Amino acid sequence: MELEFILDMIESNGYLGLFLWLWIGVFVFPVPNEVIVMTIGLATSLKVLHPSIAFISVYLGILAAMTTSYILGRLIGRPLLQYFQKRNKFTKVIDNSMKLMDKYHALSLSISYFIPGIRNFLPFLYGFSKLKYRTFALFAYSGALLWLAIAFPLGYIFGEHIEIIIAYEQEIFMVVGVIAIFYVLFKIRKHRRNMKKEKLETKDTLS
Structure with a gap:
């Protein structure tokens, strides 16, 4: 993927080109x-x-792709899945996706975006399994946002070394992703602890 290609596309189609x-x-x-x-x-x-505009355009494009895959799964999942299962190149992706679904359930949608191949296929499987759209959107969209919040700055800062990053892609994204998840969980736990403390203080004051 060459920078010149992106520049030509932006010149021809603008940010809409990124989205599409x-x-x-x-x-x-x-x-x-x-x-x-x-x-x-x-x-x-x-x-x-x-x-900012580039980030939003890319994120909306990713959401559109995931949602399209989910809708295809809901509408014509069975014949498409049968077609994929007959193709050897999809067999491993399907097996790995199923294992991830069995182990992490809906949370696998968030995790999958850090795993190439599976990230594009899992929304289809969850559409086929009739997972509620609200649940799908919660886990899939948040996972994609976290992934993009890592990948976009990496390109901004270290874009000239994309080949090296891709070579160690899974390790880099998983480490940063785990750190980000633990940080979010820490903040949620801290917020709940403060809320509980405020309730106790309010209760003591009223009594």
Whole structure:
């Protein structure tokens, strides 16, 4: 994935091109999202794109792709799954996706976006399993946002070394992802503790 390609696309289609690329491109072009997003991050560091607008365009494109996969699973999941199961290149992805679903249930949607291949297939399987859209959106969209919040800055800061990052992609994303999850859990626990303390103080004051 070359920076010149992105520059040409932006010049021709603007930020709408980014959105459509992340939405439809995942079903057409076999280019890892890491490469796309970090290249876009590099483009923003060169002042070619506005960081906030580019980030939002990319995120909306990712959400559109995940939602499309989920809807396809709900509407025509059985014939599509039968088709995929007959293709050897999808067998491993299906097996790994099923294992992740069995182990983590809906939380696997958040985890899957840190695993190439599975991230694009799991929404389809959850659509096929008739998971409620509200639950799907909660876990899938939050996981994608966390992943993007890691990948986009990596491209912005270290975009010239994308090849190295991709080589150690899973290790980097999993470590940063785990740190981010623990931080969020720590903040939630701290907030609940403070709320509990305030309730006790209020109760003591009233009594």
